[in-house]
Amino acid sequence: MAANDVSTGVRLVRVPADRDGQRLDNFLLLQLKGAPRSLVYKLVRSGQVRINGKRAKADSRLSGGDEVRIPPVKLNEPGEQRPPPKGLLDRLAASILFEDKAILAVNKPSGLATHGGSGISHGLIESLRALRPGEPLELVHRLDRDTSGVIIIAKKRSALLELQALMRGGEDDEGPGKMYLALLVGRVPNGTLTVDAPLQKSVLQGGERSVRVDPAGKPSVSHFKVLERRGGHSFCEVRIETGRTHQIRVHAAHLGHPVAGDDKYGDPEANKRLAQQAGLKRLFLHAASIEFTLDQGKTPYLINAPLGDDLKAVLDRLG
8 A cells, every 4th residue: 555645554564574673663664654753653652553463662673574563544645745945955965975886974964853753844864865766765873963974874775784783773872983073061081081871761752852871771881082172171082882862962961071062961051151152053063983894894984074164163263
């Protein structure tokens, strides 16, 4: 049955072998094209979606041959969804860092969600698909909406599966080889500072995610290294061994040196001063590079995303 039908009946969908290991929410988004992510999560939470007759969670991993129950869903008519603005598409086209037959690497702008849902019509992946209609583009990992920098999109299913295996499963574990640049509030001690603090994620009403340090959480390790001091603050390189949601932001706050411009875990007074003195209008966190290999180690990649002019200007103003 077509995904754009106004309504669909209950369907039992057999998971193809090449979808083995895929998360349930991502599988449902492919099955229910046009459905917002928030609706998919609601369907799963309410127990209307089942795997082999059993209730499941959104992050459940599917196996080839599983039977997924998909309930009746009212979807948008094809003409109801507006296409992404041309300005956004032009901006994304200009932000492509690298492309080959397997992957597309983009320097994601700050303020653009990785995917739509929860009131967001056009995320990065939806916009890229509009920019490249007919191409099978799939997200490999995610960045916070306010974080800028390099993000990898798979152009082939084989590349997606290999990258997800390298990154230990996609959403929560981005794996080694990823380096961020961040401005932390205050004077971080010299040398490399390691934060080994488990993180617990919770989803608030309305779908907003919140993360805290909690002994019951998932193991999480970040390494902070001061590159230079600017205006009493610390411009740092950050390397992560795990890639939990909001990991760097929560670990930085746990150190007592939150990321500058962080309106969720940060220091409101410091953010206000940085806005007035240095013109900082966003989270100062940038995914600067990612390194990995494909084809069982035969094809190495090192992709760099330059720091945006807006963040460079902030550093210059801080002296």
